[in-house]
Every structure is written in C-alpha cells, then in structure tokens.
Amino acid sequence: MQFAQRLDNVETSAIRELFKLLGKPGIISFAGGFPDSAMFDVAGIQDASQKALAQDAGLALQYGATEGFMPLREQLAAFTAAKGAKDVYADNLVVTTGSQQALDLLGKCMISPGDKVIVEGPTFLATIQCFRLYGAEVISAPIDSQGVIVDELEKLIAEHQPKLVYLIPTFGNPSGATLSLERRQRVLELAVKYQTLVVEDDPYGDLYFDAPPPASLLALSSEVPGSRDWLAHCGSLSKVLSPGLRIGWLIAPPELLAKAVMCKQFSDAHTSTFAQATAAHYLLAGHMPATLAKVRKVYAQRAQTMIAALRSELGDAVAFTEPQGGLFLWVRLTGAHGALADANVLAKQAIAQGVAFVPGAPFFSQHPDLSTFRLSFATADEDKIREGVARLAKALRA
Amino acid sequence: MQFAQRLDNVETSAIRELFKLLGKPGIISFAGGFPDSAMFDVAGIQDASQKALAQDAGLALQYGATEGFMPLREQLAAFTAAKGAKDVYADNLVVTTGSQQALDLLGKCMISPGDKVIVEGPTFLATIQCFRLYGAEVISAPIDSQGVIVDELEKLIAEHQPKLVYLIPTFGNPSGATLSLERRQRVLELAVKYQTLVVEDDPYGDLYFDAPPPASLLALSSEVPGSRDWLAHCGSLSKVLSPGLRIGWLIAPPELLAKAVMCKQFSDAHTSTFAQATAAHYLLAGHMPATLAKVRKVYAQRAQTMIAALRSELGDAVAFTEPQGGLFLWVRLTGAHGALADANVLAKQAIAQGVAFVPGAPFFSQHPDLSTFRLSFATADEDKIREGVARLAKALRA
Structure with missing residues (x-):
C-alpha cells in the first residue's frame, strides 16, 4: 500500500518503544508524562x-x-x-x-x-x-x-x-x-x-x-x-x-x-x-481550587524529595535547575570525574537496575544534547522516588 | 495571517449556514443527520x-x-x-x-x-x-x-x-x-x-x-x-x-x-x-440488542409515515426509492406538470412555510443534481412528519 508522503517525515516515537519495557515487574518509572491517578478527584x-x-x-x-x-x-x-x-x-x-x-x-x-x-x-x-x-x-x-x-x-x-x-x-x-x-x-x-x-x-x-x-x-x-x-x-x-x-x-x-x-x-x-x-x-x-491546592502540595513535596535524593546520591555527576512547578526535572550528565555522560547508555543501564526515565535526545528537533534526560517526579510516591534515585545512582556506576 | 495552502481547497459547509436558520420558532426540521435524543438509553x-x-x-x-x-x-x-x-x-x-x-x-x-x-x-x-x-x-x-x-x-x-x-x-x-x-x-x-x-x-x-x-x-x-x-x-x-x-x-x-x-x-x-x-x-x-430493537421500530414507523405523506401530499412531483433502514430519504423533484424542480429554491420556500431540509447539491463532489434533496425521518415524531410534509407540499406550490 502506498501511503501519503507526509508519513515519510515522522516515525513512531522512540519513547513508545521504551514504554513497552515499563511493564517489567518491579520497575520504578520516572518516565511518564502524566499526573498521578491517585490525585484524581473521582x-x-x-x-x-x-x-x-x-x-x-x-x-x-x-x-x-x-x-x-x-x-x-x-x-x-x-x-x-x-x-x-x-x-x-x-x-x-x-x-x-x-x-x-x-x-x-x-x-x-x-x-x-x-x-x-x-x-x-x-x-x-x-x-x-x-x-x-x-x-x-x-x-x-x-x-x-x-x-x-x-x-x-x-x-x-x-x-x-x-x-x-x-x-x-x-x-x-x-x-x-x-x-x-x-x-x-x-x-x-x-x-x-x-x-x-x-x-x-x-x-x-x-x-x-x-x-x-x-x-x-x-x-x-x-x-x-x-x-x-x-x-x-x-x-x-x-x-x-x-x-x-x-x-x-x-x-x-x-x-x-x-x-x-x-x-x-x-x-x-x-x-x-x-x-x-x-x-x-x-x-x-x-471543586477546582481545592483539587489544585492538593495536587500542588503533593507534587512540590515529591519534587523536593527527588531533588534532595539526586544531590545526595548522584552529586556532581548531574546538574539541573530546580523547577518551580510542573511535573519534570530536566537533568544533564556532567561527566564529572569520568562519570557516564551519555543518557541513552544510562537509560539502558537504569532499566537493568529497575528504574526508567526518558533520555533527552528525542525532545530536540535539531542538535540533540545526548547528555540530558527527563525525570518525572509526579507519579511515584516519595519512598519510590528515593529508591528509584538510588537505583539510578547504581546504574550510573554500572 | 497566512494560512496553510490546504485551506484553499475547502469552505465551511453551506449546510452550516442553513442550520443557523433552524432556530426559527416553530420550524419542523428534516435537516438533521442525527438520531433522536428521545431514543437514548440514558x-x-x-x-x-x-x-x-x-x-x-x-x-x-x-x-x-x-x-x-x-x-x-x-x-x-x-x-x-x-x-x-x-x-x-x-x-x-x-x-x-x-x-x-x-x-x-x-x-x-x-x-x-x-x-x-x-x-x-x-x-x-x-x-x-x-x-x-x-x-x-x-x-x-x-x-x-x-x-x-x-x-x-x-x-x-x-x-x-x-x-x-x-x-x-x-x-x-x-x-x-x-x-x-x-x-x-x-x-x-x-x-x-x-x-x-x-x-x-x-x-x-x-x-x-x-x-x-x-x-x-x-x-x-x-x-x-x-x-x-x-x-x-x-x-x-x-x-x-x-x-x-x-x-x-x-x-x-x-x-x-x-x-x-x-x-x-x-x-x-x-x-x-x-x-x-x-x-x-x-x-x-x-443492553445493545434491546436498544437497537427499539430504535429500529421507531425509525421504521417514521419512515413509513413520511413515505405515505410524501406520496399523498406531493404525488408525482417527487420520486424516491424507499429506504430499508438508516435515517434518510433521498428525494428528486421530477418537475412533473411544471412543478418546481430546483431543490435550492424549494429549500428557501420551505423555510418560509416552516419546514427545513438539506438540498442535495453539496453532497456531490462533482456534477451536482440540483433537483435532489435529503429528508431525515429520524428526529421528528409522526405528527410532526405529517405536518412537515404538508408544509413542504405548500412550499412546492408557492
């Protein structure tokens, strides 16, 4: 079947392939770009x-x-x-x-x-x-x-x-x-x-x-x-x-x-x-003001937990700006002291250690920065965040 | 603002303009392409x-x-x-x-x-x-x-x-x-x-x-x-x-x-x-079988009512094939005995008489047949169908 030419311009996202791995039992995911279902005002x-x-x-x-x-x-x-x-x-x-x-x-x-x-x-x-x-x-x-x-x-x-x-x-x-x-x-x-x-x-x-x-x-x-x-x-x-x-x-x-x-x-x-x-x-x-107040508080706490864990577990191997809201922490591998600086490699090692995130390259339409990756702090609770970041640190040293 | 070239190929449908007239009080509409809300299994x-x-x-x-x-x-x-x-x-x-x-x-x-x-x-x-x-x-x-x-x-x-x-x-x-x-x-x-x-x-x-x-x-x-x-x-x-x-x-x-x-x-x-x-x-x-049985019976009855009314009120001024299902009756103005044969003209006269339908021309991508129009039998009840067809007959003679 001959498809429209416009389809030649795109491909199914690399992220979708990654998401298929998330079904692995026990994996802690910082990969999702979605809110926590537990926050829904059912x-x-x-x-x-x-x-x-x-x-x-x-x-x-x-x-x-x-x-x-x-x-x-x-x-x-x-x-x-x-x-x-x-x-x-x-x-x-x-x-x-x-x-x-x-x-x-x-x-x-x-x-x-x-x-x-x-x-x-x-x-x-x-x-x-x-x-x-x-x-x-x-x-x-x-x-x-x-x-x-x-x-x-x-x-x-x-x-x-x-x-x-x-x-x-x-x-x-x-x-x-x-x-x-x-x-x-x-x-x-x-x-x-x-x-x-x-x-x-x-x-x-x-x-x-x-x-x-x-x-x-x-x-x-x-x-x-x-x-x-x-x-x-x-x-x-x-x-x-x-x-x-x-x-x-x-x-x-x-x-x-x-x-x-x-x-x-x-x-x-x-x-x-x-x-x-x-x-x-x-x-x-x-209902919206109360819903927003609740969500803001939970996500702020999770962000703080993730930031603290990253600083203590990964130190100067990573650099990031502290977000003031939203769902995401955007991290750069600094390569300090000879540490890994390629987020695609880290993503694979991280899956092996039981933690997932999205490498940064696909987010660039040009000039990808291979040292970057995205962490969502929204969907895992604080214990999972601490455990996930510990696994990330292990993956970095693997 | 300069829009994409593809927009040059289309225009907002003529039907949308017609639908704006449907708000006129007391109008009976055979124009809609939708099911009757009264049939919904709420x-x-x-x-x-x-x-x-x-x-x-x-x-x-x-x-x-x-x-x-x-x-x-x-x-x-x-x-x-x-x-x-x-x-x-x-x-x-x-x-x-x-x-x-x-x-x-x-x-x-x-x-x-x-x-x-x-x-x-x-x-x-x-x-x-x-x-x-x-x-x-x-x-x-x-x-x-x-x-x-x-x-x-x-x-x-x-x-x-x-x-x-x-x-x-x-x-x-x-x-x-x-x-x-x-x-x-x-x-x-x-x-x-x-x-x-x-x-x-x-x-x-x-x-x-x-x-x-x-x-x-x-x-x-x-x-x-x-x-x-x-x-x-x-x-x-x-x-x-x-x-x-x-x-x-x-x-x-x-x-x-x-x-x-x-x-x-x-x-x-x-x-x-x-x-x-x-x-x-x-x-x-x-639930679906019972819902379908109910809807089929009501629409079949309405279709029969509309067909009978068209035959008795408009006679050989119109020709159509009896549908065996669906929502629509597709009608052609025959022009018999010098009657009106342009559905666009009839549509305007019909609105004046308090009944609406969609003229056929916009449904053709090429070679429009101006003598055709579409009637929906699904949304008006049988009394309204009889009254609407009587108005249509008046519009045809207007």
Whole structure:
C-alpha cells in the first residue's frame, strides 16, 4: 500500500518503544508524562457526570457544536480570566480533544509542506512530530534556565521567517524551565515586530509549588499592543483534573479560530459532549481550587524529595535547575570525574537496575544534547522516588 | 495571517449556514443527520458510566493507549464479529473519536496533495471536505437505487487510479440506498484487481427496518481472496447509542492500522478513556440488542409515515426509492406538470412555510443534481412528519 508522503517525515516515537519495557515487574518509572491517578478527584467527577446526565441527557449525549459545549466554554473562559487574562470570553475559545488536538489544528491551519516553525530545544516530542506530519521543518531555539534565549530566538525568526513559534513558557516539558517575565514581554514584542504567530502551550501553569509563575503570554498580551493578534494559547484539564476526559482548549485570533473550527469539523466533528458536560459541571461546582491546592502540595513535596535524593546520591555527576512547578526535572550528565555522560547508555543501564526515565535526545528537533534526560517526579510516591534515585545512582556506576 | 495552502481547497459547509436558520420558532426540521435524543438509553449509559468510575477510576480518567481502551476494543470486535465479520479481533481495530476521525486518519495516512479518491455521488459531505483538506481531487461515481454503479466505478478506477474508494454501502447518507449483494462482491473484486483501498463507512447498518441488510464488505471479504488486504471499515456508536460519546472505530490491514495509530497519537493522543470505558460497560452489560430493537421500530414507523405523506401530499412531483433502514430519504423533484424542480429554491420556500431540509447539491463532489434533496425521518415524531410534509407540499406550490 502506498501511503501519503507526509508519513515519510515522522516515525513512531522512540519513547513508545521504551514504554513497552515499563511493564517489567518491579520497575520504578520516572518516565511518564502524566499526573498521578491517585490525585484524581473521582467523587467530584462522578458527581459532575451524574449531573450532566440528570440535568439534560439529551444534550450531553447528542451531537454538539464543533466550537464546544457552551457551558464549558464559559467555565474555561472564566478559569482563564481568573488567572489574569483579560478579555477572554467563551467566544474566543474552542474546546479541543485534549490540547494535542489544538496543536494538530494549528498545524493543519498554518503549515504548508516546507514551511518552517521554531520550537524550544528541547520541547514536547509530540509537537515536533505533529508539525512534521504537516510538512514543517522544525527549527530548534536554545533555552537556558530562564526558558528560551530571546536574542537567539529573534535571530532565528529573522533568518527563517517561521509560520509560528511554539513555546511552553511555564514549567516546560521536558525542561521544567519557566520563561522570565522580561523575556515573556520580549517574545510578545517579537510576535508583533515580525508578524509571527506565537503559540503558548500551557498545560502545567496551574501546577506551581510555592508562588504562581509569571503571567502567561495570554495575560501579558494586553500590555503589548497588537500582540493578541499574533498569539494562540493552548490550555488543558489533563494535568490538573483528568487526562481521560480529553478536554483541552484553544484561544486564538478570530480568523485563525474560525479556520481551526472548520478543520475540527472534519477531524472529529466535536469533542465528546458527555466529557464536556462532565467537565463543565465539575468547574461549575467550584471543586477546582481545592483539587489544585492538593495536587500542588503533593507534587512540590515529591519534587523536593527527588531533588534532595539526586544531590545526595548522584552529586556532581548531574546538574539541573530546580523547577518551580510542573511535573519534570530536566537533568544533564556532567561527566564529572569520568562519570557516564551519555543518557541513552544510562537509560539502558537504569532499566537493568529497575528504574526508567526518558533520555533527552528525542525532545530536540535539531542538535540533540545526548547528555540530558527527563525525570518525572509526579507519579511515584516519595519512598519510590528515593529508591528509584538510588537505583539510578547504581546504574550510573554500572 | 497566512494560512496553510490546504485551506484553499475547502469552505465551511453551506449546510452550516442553513442550520443557523433552524432556530426559527416553530420550524419542523428534516435537516438533521442525527438520531433522536428521545431514543437514548440514558439509564443504561448512566449505569455504565458509574461502573466505569466505580471499578477502576484510575484507568477511566488516566491517559490510555492510542489504539483504544482494550475492554472496548474487545467489545467492538465482538459486536462486529456477531454481524458475520470473521477474523475480527481487538487487535484489528482501533478506537477513534467518532468515525469522523477514522476518515481524517485515513486521509492523513493515504492522501498526498493531488491524489485522487472516488466517492459516491452523492455522499457524506464531511468526507468530501475531510479528504479535500489533505489535497485530494474527489471524483464522483454515479449511483442508482442499488448503490454505486459498479461498471461505472470500475471505469473511474481504471482511469484515475485513486488512492482509495470511499463508499457507504448500507443505507447511504444522503442516498438511503443499499448496495446489492452482487455489487458488494464485485466491489471487493475490484479492490483486489486494481490494488485499491476500499473504505466502507458503516454507521447505519444496524438501523434496518424489517430484515438485516446484505453482509457488510467486511463480512464478505472472507469470501473474496485478498480483499481484506484492501479494505478499511469504519464503525460508529453515534447513530445507535449516542453521538455525544464520540466512539467510532477503524478496522484496516495491519500496516495501515499502524500508520493510523501513529497519526492518531499526534491528532488527539487517544479517545476519551472515560467515554470508552462507559461504552465498554454498556456493551458488556448486554443492553445493545434491546436498544437497537427499539430504535429500529421507531425509525421504521417514521419512515413509513413520511413515505405515505410524501406520496399523498406531493404525488408525482417527487420520486424516491424507499429506504430499508438508516435515517434518510433521498428525494428528486421530477418537475412533473411544471412543478418546481430546483431543490435550492424549494429549500428557501420551505423555510418560509416552516419546514427545513438539506438540498442535495453539496453532497456531490462533482456534477451536482440540483433537483435532489435529503429528508431525515429520524428526529421528528409522526405528527410532526405529517405536518412537515404538508408544509413542504405548500412550499412546492408557492
């Protein structure tokens, strides 16, 4: 069978192959990019799903508008506005089947084969593949502990004239890095200066540890004239409520949003109305603040435990910036004192020792840094984290 | 903002504009392509969703495999096999976000810009648009009351060497037509002879009135050597259980299925696990036969009522083949005795009289027949059907 040419641009992710090994008995996994199931507010979701069926089952189980279920759009707009994003209303937002679909719709709407896009190096693996499927050449902009290096980003924009710049400014995946306020303002200025769409992917912003992160690009856009016209924002309930509901959303300038809706009509018609009505009732019931408070506390504690264990067990063989939220710790093997500096090798030795993580290379669209790897601190409890890091130390010495 | 070139190939559907008029008070609509909300088995779905959360909420609310939730894949394979499709197991099937996503994945996997595909004329509007977004030239094969005319189809395949042939063989949308058993066998033989993928879209096959339709292409493929290698089958729970769950599925040869899974990974990661677990529990509980029996009886009665009303109210001004199942009656204005023969004009006059339907032209990818229109008999009760047809007769005389 002769498949479409676009499939030549991608391959099934190396990570998927790794994940098959996770079934090994007794393995401690720091590999997942998902929240801890134990954090799910099952009672709250159960209550919300029952309300959705009790109040108007005919609506919750029927076809719905491609743009999304209006009560959910209103709740999500309010949720976003409460974090400082002015002038965000239900009409500015469409519900997507997870924020992965928002990325897919942006790719479909924006990218012609051969177009260039700029992403952080490293960035979310599925974004790279998603955009490549639409024929994009994916350029990598370097980051440091403060997120993307804006001077470098500007040079790349000027050189490549990309169709869009994709960033995870807050608690990035896999970097854990958070873009500073000053850089956020500059990114918005660049969007206006170069008339380039900036996509802010923000699934982790609510998962801060001690203090809220800097305002989102969306919230800041009201201070940078013209920038809202060049900004798309992707939100998600997956990391804060439940991935299984598949509720994400896209906020974008009206013309782009209309194109995204047209594409969504032919992608999946609309997101599950039952899931949307359930999420709407959950938000309406006011459960979210308590759920977030609980999740933040647990993840902060786990992050601290992992950081302490890494320092004590691996010492200067590793370097990392302490994340202020999110799910991930991005680690570099320093090679100090002749220690192993290749994360792919370490990953294999780690599996043998009973601990798993994701090596960093696949997260780079260009110029992979083979010394890097990603640890999730979200899904293992503290005892498992300590034990897993001890195994990691053994693997490093193996 | 400069959008992707692929958007130049499509436009927001004319039907969407029409649907905006349906909010007019007192209008009777035969326009919808959806099941009647009053038929939903709310208690059964409620019970299933509660079981999904009670038995393993951690699974139902977490990320899941892109291929789908295994217990649902098993249930859907059994549901399909029970209709005579041999050798269909969970591994041969992936769950999609409605069967619309199955079409989108087939487009993404198969169609390069400039490729040709063949569809029935008329066919499902969203299929035409979905494939055009991937750059397809959509060729139209003529149909009669027995479905696609296979001699014509063969000529078109030989001439155009399409990437795929898309058919709705059973109770077609909008045609209501059912492909005869003899033609089904010939279609499968053509797939093998020309090494051309045939896509069988089958959302309506369970909605028969008196007797089951001929075996699906999928079921028949075991009798035509080699044909399973060139056959994709799209199923859906939307018309028989609930569109709001967004549960469809794709059965395809292993290599194509693997490509579809890769594309789905970057389209929406997976279909809502909560919706999948709910559907799995619904099917497992054995509710489906009773639900189908009820729906079949109600829709059969409504179809008969509409047919009788059309004959008595519009006489020889209209011609149609009586459907044996599904949701639709496909009508042609004959122009007899100088009556109106343009369905677009009739649609406007009908709205003025308080009844709505969809004119036929948009359902054709080429050579639109302006005398045709589609009536849904599924969503209005019998009194409304009689009143709506009386209004239609008035509109015809207006």
